[in-house]
Amino acid sequence: MIFEYLLQIFLLIGLVILAYLAIKFKDLIACAISLGIFSFILSLEFYILQAPDVAIAEAGIGAGLTTAIFIIAIHGTSRWEVEE
């Protein structure tokens, strides 16, 4: 039980750190990759909360498809975030 709580605390801290990094980075591909890792850790959290259906859907769509769509869109525009 205490192991489960510790794992959840680690995963939630990792979620907050990755969300902050996704805002902070100037390289947009790094932002997309950190959002992908964010979705992957979120799917692990869903699995610990006993929702394997939602975990599979999150790992497939959030970590796979959304990252691919972001990378394709970044290749179509510019890679670096510029200050206006």
Place this chain on the structure above:
Amino acid sequence: MRNALVAISLLIVFASLVYIAVNPGDFGGQTGEHLVFGEPKHTDMDDYFIHHGQNQSAANNIVTSIVFDYRGYDTLGEASVLFAAVLGAGLVLRALRRDKK
């Protein structure tokens, strides 16, 4: 100044979410029943699906039998929404390509 305001509002939201997660209070109108994080609430509807699902829809996975059999209209709406979304994306991208020429 603006960053400080954003940080303070995020901290307030975070503190209220933590308070709700630790102390959820009564839920569903039944007083004196506290929900614990990680232990979902048990209702009569759950008992019905768990005890009748394997007989009525002949599947082991109760979640799938709810999604496709008991609540089929929901899945029909979801599939239609996906179809409409793909249609809209295709129309927008095709219009963009025509403008470029």
Place this chain on the structure above:
Amino acid sequence: MKMSKIVRTQANFLYPFILIFGFYIIAHGHLTPGGGFQGGAVIATGIALIAVAYKYNDIKKWLKKTRLTATEGIGLLAFIITAICGFGTSFFYNWLANSGLLFGDRVPYGINPGYLNTGGVLPIMNLAVGIEVLGGLGVIIVYMLSYVKEVK
């Protein structure tokens, strides 16, 4: 856009495994966690992997937009037709369950190892929704890839 040779080799190696895993999730949707939507999303992830690793000109011969759109339409149509077939009792009636026909075996109550020939219309609907999600999410990827190619 074309990735390096390392990425392309990894994509070639991983693509069949992702495909088999997605079809496994769809086919065992009435026994294990998962189902049509999740399996279709996993297969679309495999398509996205190939689409990101290669150029659009390389993949447009075997990943045609018209085929993916047709797949999506066929999936949605099969789903609605399977639901309409239960009209003897009601819309979305599970008319194949416990009938002894295809997917019609009876399930013993309680914990069992899981038999594939059960579920009534659930495996058919899983396959239909899986095909629909695969076509829909794949055609979005291919549309975006073809448009991005024209920007550059």
